[in-house]
Structure formats: C-alpha cells, structure tokens
Amino acid sequence: MNEADPLSRPVQVAWTSARASRCGFIFQPAQLRANYLNQMQRLGTPASEMSRITEAYDYTYESVTKTVEGQSGYCTKSKTDAIRKDLNQYLAGNFAHRASPAD
Numbered sequence: 001m002n003e004a005d006p007l008s009r010p011v012q013v014a015w016t017s018a019r020a021s022r023c024g025f026i027f028q029p030a031q032l033r034a035n036y037l038n039q040m041q042r043l044g045t046p047a048s049e050m051s052r053i054t055e056a057y058d059y060t061y062e063s064v065t066k067t068v069e070g071q072s073g074y075c076t077k078s079k080t081d082a083i084r085k086d087l088n089q090y091l092a093g094n095f096a097h098r099a100s101p102a103d
Helices: 008-022 029-042 047-068 077-091
Strands: none
Touching: 008 029, 008 047, 008 077, 029 047, 029 077
C-alpha cells in the first residue's frame, strides 16, 4: 500500500482486523477501530478527512469479512503469522504502515 495515500492506512488496519477475526484471534475489533480513529484525531486529522478515513475503514472491514468468511483453509500458518505480526503492532498502538507482505 502506498504510504502517501491517506486512505491506505485505515484500509490496512481494517484489513488486518477482519482477517484476524476470521482466523480466531482473541481481541476486540471495535476497540482496535476506536483506538485507530482516536489516534488519527490526536494527530490532528481534519474532520473532513476523518470522515473519509472512517468510511474507508468500515467499508474495508465489512468487505474483507464477507470475502473471507466462507473460505475454508483460509487461515494457513503463513497467513496467521503475518496477521499476528500486524495485529500485535496495531494492538500496541503503532499504526505505522506494516512491513508484512500482503496476500
């Protein structure tokens, strides 16, 4: 994802959250969303941009959830390892762009 694109980060965090939910990681997706949006506000993101970020996050989470929910064999070891790395980063409050390869 392109770090220069202001919507790449909410898409990335939501994508990880939806995949982690699908693979049975124990965390609170709604709290992760709230923490991410709160951090964006603390960083001084304008209200107009916050609306776009929130919409991108919610759309991505719902889309990914629908896409992966019926896929048997989705949660392979390599996927769960990548998800775990990204999810732990986000749960620690570090919403910087991730280094894990997308798949």
